[in-house]
Amino acid sequence: MTVAVAPIDERLFFVLSGLQEGDDAISEQAKRDRLERLIIEPVDDNAVFGADALQSLERHAFRRVITALNSAKIEYVLAGAMARGLYARARFTEGIDLIAPEESRSHLLQTLFGAGLKCEQELPGQLTFIDPDTRIEIYVLLGTAHREKFAVGDHLTATIFDTPTSVIKPEYLLWMWCVSDRAQDRADAIAVVNGGKADMTKLNRRLVLSGDRTAQKRLQTLLAQAEKEETSSYGGSVDRRLRERDPL
Incomplete structure (x- = not known):
């Protein structure tokens, strides 16, 4: 390799x-070999x-x-x-x-x-x-x-x-991402939804009790996007197989 x-x-x-910086005796090839073993x-x-x-x-x-x-x-x-x-x-x-x-x-x-x-x-x-x-x-x-x-x-x-x-917990992780405007957070939220380990009933109950309507609306949008992605993407099929192998 x-x-x-x-x-x-x-x-x-x-x-x-674990070696010391400034050791000139360490050649580039020796570093390469050592990093290869670590990798x-x-x-x-x-x-x-x-x-x-x-x-x-x-x-x-x-x-x-x-x-x-x-x-x-x-x-x-x-x-x-x-x-x-x-x-x-x-x-x-x-x-x-x-x-x-x-x-x-x-x-x-x-x-x-x-x-x-x-x-x-x-x-x-x-x-x-x-x-x-x-x-x-x-x-x-x-x-x-x-x-x-x-x-x-x-x-x-x-x-x-x-x-x-x-x-x-996954429910609170989703809640955090529901109030974020970052595209990466939305992608992460969809992945967690499709991972199948979040209790959506619990999350919805928390959102209602807290009065966080913005998060409630965004959650519904994320759920729709997650469902669409799960049925159409390769990643969704991988997540489904993982859930079948390792159910919550």
Whole structure:
């Protein structure tokens, strides 16, 4: 097998290999050979997100962040594309999305600083960190709305990259995406709907109780789009076969 890496990404190589930067004795070919082994060897037999070298970077950052939050007993949930991987076919992502209560802002900042992360941006309702070792970004939505409070308070626990992780339930993940205008979020929502693991009755009940009419309308549109895609696309047929093999 040949891996086309020319020139080798220095950050990627040294983080994954465990060697020290500035070692001039390491040739380009040696780097190529070492990266090839990293890419073709499985990262984790139980990992949801694949086994290539870039996702080894993500695993490194993920463990660092989640272990720190768990140790500090900060409430949070994993959301975004990484959470999607539990409910539908996973897609590649270069960032980690979290939701936490607004009132945990100070504790969260202190905890992630202590874990060696850097805060790149601090805005009302949002924090962005970066892991200096991997350059992976961590986005934290500091929630105050019903959907974020429900998501944090009513979560599930999964082991991801050998790390116990609080994960957003699919109903709340869909709710978050229903109030987003991003095309990628709509595509992710359709994938989760067609994954068949979201309790749509529960979600509709939550939307009615919260009075979120915008989300209710968008959900109906997403359901119609999801049904059309499932009956006409190859991706839909794959999702159906996965559900038949691994029902909820």
